[in-house]
Amino acid sequence: MLMVVRSPNNSAWIEPLSASFDTRRRLDERTLELLREGDRKTVESALRALFPEIRARLFRLLGPRAELDDAVQETLIEVTRALPKFEGRASLATLANRIAVRVAFRYYGKVNPVELDEGLASSGDDPEERVSQRQTLDKLYRCLDKLSPKRRVAFVLCAIDGLTPAEAAEIEEVPSLIIRARLMQARSEVSRLMRGDPYAEVLLRGREGIAEERGNE
């Protein structure tokens, strides 16, 4: 059972577990059974193991957003809810990704971007690099906001997350040919949207161009 420890000021937390979960592999029968029965210790281990991947996946699917934590929470809840019916034919990570994509669909179309600095982890000490990354990311997600959700998901899964069309197709539960088509359409649409954008010239000139752009500002 889950160990809930109560502190003197009445706050509760979960006792940390050492057991690790390989979410990429198919689960053995015993673990599967425990998950289906809702054994709290096993469910908790699974959620802990899935947490970083779910968070990273949703971050890429949604972009830096104020609702990232809400989306992660929703996905974790839905994963917990799906476990009693989980047959173990796919890996736990596939199940979680499938749910994360469905949750992400609910957030598309909502305009609520967060300041990019707030949503991003500080990557490196170079402020120039940081600023250019922020600007580029801003451009990309502005383009993605104009794509249809299905194309957007295909683009994020394959182009950004580096999944193969077959892997993305397993998550989306469609034939891989459809994912390939959506990816091609998404790529050409992003290219079309960037055509004529002054920032595209900056990107073409590479880092020097970005530094120059900053200097002009």
Added chain:
Amino acid sequence: MTQKTKDERVLNELIRSAKHAEPGAPTSAQRDAQIFQAMLEGERRIQRDVSKTRLPSRPTWHYFFGAFALAAAALLAFKFAWPSLSHAEIVSLATGDRVTRTPNSDVVFARVTEESRIISVHAGEALFDVVPLLADASFVVETDELEVSVRGTIFTVSREDSTSLVHVFEGRVEVREGMALTMVEAGQRYASGHGLVAIDSPVALQREGEAARLARERRPHVAPAETAAEPATELAVTETVTEPVAATLPEPLTSPRQAGEARVDLQALVASRDFEGALAAAQNVLRVQPLDRGARLVEAQALQGLRRFDAAATAYDSLARTGPPTMRAEAAFRAATLRYRELHDARGSLASLDAVNLAASPYAERALGLRARAQDAAGDADGARQTAARYLALFPEGGMQQAMQALLR
């Protein structure tokens, strides 16, 4: 360079940048709280799924006869007696409004915040007991045919066979059907496609509506200003009770089921400023269900109302760490405000603000202003100046502009 090559290079640069971006890492406490909450909520939903699918797997003739007899009895009771709905469900919203719905109704709470409430009635009937609204707040009930706007009143909306019906018990509502706008007063009824119609029969929730109207006449008007300063951002309490009774103190509880039934009136007790009653009732629920976040919030609000600020701040802090994401920012901000204003504990206030990332919440501006003042009060003049400068940069038209400029000086 051809256009195609240019496009490819731009696209690759964009993708390269996205691949390197990482989300800000949550603290381990935030991660634990999210997992903990997800498990609790997930289990609750599993229970709900199970209870929905608990139907006889192989219906026999006995079941059919039984069902037929029951249906006939229900029909007779409905035809010859007053339409009694002792099993009607009441939903108490965090905003103080109460929605009573018939068991077969399909009501969707699309949005419930202090500023705006949007509720859809797709089928069945629902009675709305709406607290007086703030000047900039709205309460809208939608059906496929109508849109009903309210400013503090009691009315029902029902929908059957693509016809929507609005019956007003108290106050008045504005009904929009297509381009036409009609004001429906107390005692009047509006039907989609017909406009104002004669009242020929009681609505299903007639008794409940009359009871709510009488209860409102007996109790003094509750000014909404108490909650306006620090808005509750989400639907906080949704529970089922058997009768729409006025808020009363529950008996000592022994089971989670009883706790669930008692919890419904907690918000009503807070709204009517009966803080002693609310505290006793919330603690009663918490004795049976110690992890009930709704009751914990009411406990904190009641303690604040009773001016037991230290205990209230501790309760809010606890919620900020373990509550659902939608409640955490509000709880942390309330705890920090109490510690700064009432307990004069600037360091404690800063600790409360640190518990949650408030930058992306509706409290971002006020939290930043509070942080600057708390830092100043705690003797961290440099930190206070930096925070004040950040406030002015982020919120140049902010309400605490003068206080921040004073800190900079």
